Amino acid sequence: MYELFKTKASAVGAEVHRVGGKIEAVELIVSLLKDENVVDLPGCRAVWAEGTFLNGIDRGALKELPGLSFEVTRERAAQAKVGISEMSFAVADTGSLVQDQSAAADRLASSLTDIHIALVPSANIVPDKVSLFSRISPRTSRYIAFITGPSRTADIERVLTIGVHGPQRLVIIFVDGLEGVSR
Amino acid sequence: MKKEFKASINRALNDANLTGALGKFSEAYKVNRAKAYDGMDFEALRSTVAEAKSKAACHLDEVADVFKANAEALGAKVFRTRDPQEVKRYILQLAKDKGVRSVVKSKSMATEEIHLNRALLDEGISVAETDLGEWIIQLAGQTPSHMVMPAIHMTKEEVAEIFSKEVDERLSTDIPRLVKVARNELRPKFLAADMGISGGNIAVAETGSIVLVTNEGNARLVTSLPRIHVALIGVEKLVEKFESVAPILDALPRSATAQLLTSYVSIITGPTPNDDGSEKELHIILMDNRRTEMAQDPKFKQALQCIRCGSCLNVCPIFRLVGGHVFGSIYTGGIGTILTAWFDELKKSEDIQGLCIQCGNCKEVCPGKLDIPEMIMEIRRRLVLEKGQPLLQKAIFGVVNNRRLFHGMLRAASVAAKPFSSAGFIRHLPLFLADLTDGRSLPAIAEKPFRDIFPEIVQPQAKEKAVFYAGCLIDFAYPETGVALVKLLNKAGIEVVFPEEQTCCGAPALYNGAYEVAAQNAVDNIQALLQQEAQYVVSACPTCTVALAHEFGKTLESLGQTEWMEKAQELAAKTVDLSTLVKRLTDEGRLSFEEGEGLSKITYHDSCHLKRTLKVSEEPRELLQKAGYQLEEMFECDMCCGMGGSYSMKLPEISAPILKRKLQNIKETGAPVVAMDCPGCVMQIRGGFDQQEGGVKVKHTAELLAERLKG
Ligand code: SF4
Ligand code: SF4
Numbered sequence: 001m002y003e004l005f006k007t008k009a010s011a012v013g014a015e016v017h018r019v020g021g022k023i024e025a026v027e028l029i030v031s032l033l034k035d036e037n038v039v040d041l042p043g044c045r046a047v048w049a050e051g052t053f054l055n056g057i058d059r060g061a062l063k064e065l066p067g068l069s070f071e072v073t074r075e076r077a078a079q080a081k082v083g084i085s086e087m088s089f090a091v092a093d094t095g096s097l098v099q100d101q102s103a104a105a106d107r108l109a110s111s112l113t114d115i116h117i118a119l120v121p122s123a124n125i126v127p128d129k130v131s132l133f134s135r136i137s138p139r140t141s142r143y144i145a146f147i148t149g150p151s152r153t154a155d156i157e158r159v160l161t162i163g164v165h166g167p168q169r170l171v172i173i174f175v176d177g178l179e180g181v182s183r
Numbered sequence: 184m185k186k187e188f189k190a191s192i193n194r195a196l197n198d199a200n201l202t203g204a205l206g207k208f209s210e211a212y213k214v215n216r217a218k219a220y221d222g223m224d225f226e227a228l229r230s231t232v233a234e235a236k237s238k239a240a241c242h243l244d245e246v247a248d249v250f251k252a253n254a255e256a257l258g259a260k261v262f263r264t265r266d267p268q269e270v271k272r273y274i275l276q277l278a279k280d281k282g283v284r285s286v287v288k289s290k291s292m293a294t295e296e297i298h299l300n301r302a303l304l305d306e307g308i309s310v311a312e313t314d315l316g317e318w319i320i321q322l323a324g325q326t327p328s329h330m331v332m333p334a335i336h337m338t339k340e341e342v343a344e345i346f347s348k349e350v351d352e353r354l355s356t357d358i359p360r361l362v363k364v365a366r367n368e369l370r371p372k373f374l375a376a377d378m379g380i381s382g383g384n385i386a387v388a389e390t391g392s393i394v395l396v397t398n399e400g401n402a403r404l405v406t407s408l409p410r411i412h413v414a415l416i417g418v419e420k421l422v423e424k425f426e427s428v429a430p431i432l433d434a435l436p437r438s439a440t441a442q443l444l445t446s447y448v449s450i451i452t453g454p455t456p457n458d459d460g461s462e463k464e465l466h467i468i469l470m471d472n473r474r475t476e477m478a479q480d481p482k483f484k485q486a487l488q489c490i491r492c493g494s495c496l497n498v499c500p501i502f503r504l505v506g507g508h509v510f511g512s513i514y515t516g517g518i519g520t521i522l523t524a525w526f527d528e529l530k531k532s533e534d535i536q537g538l539c540i541q542c543g544n545c546k547e548v549c550p551g552k553l554d555i556p557e558m559i560m561e562i563r564r565r566l567v568l569e570k571g572q573p574l575l576q577k578a579i580f581g582v583v584n585n586r587r588l589f590h591g592m593l594r595a596a597s598v599a600a601k602p603f604s605s606a607g608f609i610r611h612l613p614l615f616l617a618d619l620t621d622g623r624s625l626p627a628i629a630e631k632p633f634r635d636i637f638p639e640i641v642q643p644q645a646k647e648k649a650v651f652y653a654g655c656l657i658d659f660a661y662p663e664t665g666v667a668l669v670k671l672l673n674k675a676g677i678e679v680v681f682p683e684e685q686t687c688c689g690a691p692a693l694y695n696g697a698y699e700v701a702a703q704n705a706v707d708n709i710q711a712l713l714q715q716e717a718q719y720v721v722s723a724c725p726t727c728t729v730a731l732a733h734e735f736g737k738t739l740e741s742l743g744q745t746e747w748m749e750k751a752q753e754l755a756a757k758t759v760d761l762s763t764l765v766k767r768l769t770d771e772g773r774l775s776f777e778e779g780e781g782l783s784k785i786t787y788h789d790s791c792h793l794k795r796t797l798k799v800s801e802e803p804r805e806l807l808q809k810a811g812y813q814l815e816e817m818f819e820c821d822m823c824c825g826m827g828g829s830y831s832m833k834l835p836e837i838s839a840p841i842l843k844r845k846l847q848n849i850k851e852t853g854a855p856v857v858a859m860d861c862p863g864c865v866m867q868i869r870g871g872f873d874q875q876e877g878g879v880k881v882k883h884t885a886e887l888l889a890e891r892l893k894g
Contacts, residue, residue, distance in 0.1 A: 093443070107407045
């Protein structure tokens with residue numbers, strides 16, 4: 001299913017990675033942030049929305065990235081180049097990520113930034129919407145968000161253009177060995 | 184048709200940018216849509232969608248109540264009203280109470296429907312459309328031309344021009360750069376807005392949820408950043424159960440833009456916290472604006488199954504020529520014609536309903552299973568009921584309704600060339616006798632109609648009999664097609680009978696909304712065709728076949744003439760088109776063709792009624808190949824040729840370019856012969872090639888097959 005997901009998500013312009021665990025995930029994120037000059041350039045920032053992935057993470061090790069903030073306000077998110085957030089599910093047949101984004105921080109980090117880095121437990125890939133809806137429900141989740149590739153438009157002469165109001169890059173990192181997150 | 188309307192059509196036709204963009208798009212769309220649905224059972228999917236929507240439409244009141252109760256239990260405020268004015272009042276009052284100075288909007292057709300922006304601006308509240316296409320047309324002071332791609336009619340040059348004014352800087356036509364400009368310009372508006380207004384693609388009663396589908400991500404910002412969120416939703420967006428969301432999400436993006444899913448889908452169920460920790464105010468307005476009335480109308484109820492995907496526009500041969508603005512200001516294309524007739528008023532659809540050529544392309548792709556051409560016919564009928572038939576048409580149909588007079592005139596027409604054309608009304612006669620029109624010659628009326636030739640053909644005495652229904656065109660213009668048909672059936676040992684009392688099939692009257700006339704035609708034909716015991720009633724004209732097999736019953740029923748229903752059904756059951764019957768006879772080994780080493784290449788044009796109403800497309804192809812032809816498919820083989828009965832006379836400016844495109848596609852195959860199963864298409868396409876050097880030979884399938892009969 002991972003392969004199917006990767007094919008579908010890549011087809012709509014997402015970048016898909018897979019790592020063995022939390023440590024590798026953090027390493028990958030740090031290197032992505034460095035590639036984007038989040039550390040060096042003035043004004044370039046990154047926001048990381050709180051979630052279960054961060055439990056037990058040594059945030060001190062991330063100190064070398066002064067532009068990174070775990071406090072996601074609208075101002076920070078609007079200025080940030082990169083937003084990092086957790087997504088609960090991956091839907092293979094459409095290459096979509098899904099999360100309960102009732103928490104404003106989750107939405108800000110994934111909608112206002114130029115680049116969205118999404119962390120997903122590899123265990124939570126489901127084949128399709130129907131199986132997704134047996135795991136997630138509007139009765140318990142007030143804002144269910146599907147994200148499929150980066151923001152796009154074709155409103156000018158039908159030319160596909162990436163990154164209008166939302167991120168222009170979606171980087172998906174599947175993390176093995178995580179407990180399947182329930183929400 | 185009003186002068187201004189004709190003028191707007193011509194403006195659109197002369198706009199090369201517009202027709203170029205739409206043409207290219209619709210070609211690509213067809214391929215991409217097929218890819219997006221690959222491996223999916225579209226028929227099953229659309230049945231599920233249509234059923235869920237129609238179930239909700241049948242109990243709109245209850246379903247809306249359930250929605251309201253559930254959404255309010257979660258803290259949303261739900262306001263339901265029939266009156267669009269009240270919607271505006273509600274929003275303005277809310278804005279006033281909460282001190283709203285600025286609004287950002289995510290695309291919503293419902294707000295266009297009630298001209299909400301104007302109302303807000305009049306109160307001094309700033310409004311920004313945030314969907315890129317909507318923002319472009321807002322800045323340009325225009326209206327959307329397509330419900331999914333509102334600015335498809337504009338070029339990048341025009342957009343650059345508009346944006347340059349906005350940012351006070353000379354911008355190039357680089358599209359990604361223009362998109363960046365939009366992002367930068369709109370970002371502060373999102374962050375500063377007090378109120379976000381969205382539409383809603385689905386509203387789920389069971390859970391009180393609304394579902395928003397976008398690609399740009401603007402709906403996420405509109406529903407997240409401002410402290411107040413107002414969702415304006417037409418009640419037709421309601422479904423009862425949450426389980427209906429998945430199939431609609433399967434169909435909507437695939438049909439709209441050939442995507443498996445849009446970049447963003449948001450399912451919002453009750454208010455969420457704002458980023459400062461306060462709870463968002465969520466107002467959901469369920470707007471009626473005649474939708475409930477529509478739900479109670481047996482003919483138009485199905486319109487509530489629409490999921491606003493716009494695919495009906497993408498495949499419409501008329502839309503791709505003239506674009507959306509010809510249709511009016513809000514909803515465009517075939518579905519727009521229907522919605523305009525209801526949400527605005529019937530009278531407003533008077534001109535635009537005439538744009539539909541009844542080709543059925545839209546019906547074939549609609550994920551909501553709407554029969555758009557049928558509803559447009561119903562609009563025609565109601566306009567006629569309301570206003571009466573135009574005098575001229577009345578005179579014509581008076582003639583058509585009098586078999587003797589009608590046939591007499593047709594005969595007379597063959598004696599001298601166009602003897603009646605100066606009499607004015609005759610040129611409006613259904614199907615033929617018109618003056619020459621652009622790019623197409625009309626057929627001469629045959630010297631000897633089929634009805635005079637038929638008695639000279641000696642019939643085999645056989646147990647099996649087929650009644651031949653010729654229809655006006657074969658009878659009076661193309662008797663050779665009739666002769667070919669008789670030859671084919673005789674060869675298979677079938678006796679053909681030709682009741683002289685048969686008359687016009689009523690399609691011209693029906694397609695012009697003159698139901699009474701069509702009903703009279705139906706009754707006359709039922710009597711004539713059922714006179715003799717026969718196994719089949721066969722026709723070589725798909726429009727006639729459709730009339731006999733589908734329309735007679737419907738027409739009579741709609742007029743309450745139920746005494747004829749049984750007979751109509753009997754006739755329908757016996758009716759078969761020529762290719763289907765010949766295919767059957769060939770399969771049974773009763774007919775065979777000369778084994779020719781491949782004759783020439785041939786290409787086949789699918790007639791609208793044959794392919795889409797009668798669902799016949801493989802049969803003639805197989806037969807022609809059996810008869811020794813080498814089939815070479817043309818591009819868009821099933822696109823309308825622009826004939827559409829009297830359409831080519833009423834709107835020659837649209838019919839001509841459609842024909843031109845068809846001729847081009849035929850020529851590009853390199854085949855010297857094009858076959859088709861409809862004498863109307865023969866007339867149109869042959870007429871077109873007539874005026875071109877080295878034209879392609881245009882033949883009815885019946886003739887080509889009869890030539891190749893064995894023995
Ligand atoms: S009528 Fe059908 S095809 Fe047209 S917008 Fe509605 S659902 Fe889509
Ligand atoms: S029937 Fe054909 S012409 Fe009429 S609206 Fe549908 S696609 Fe357009």
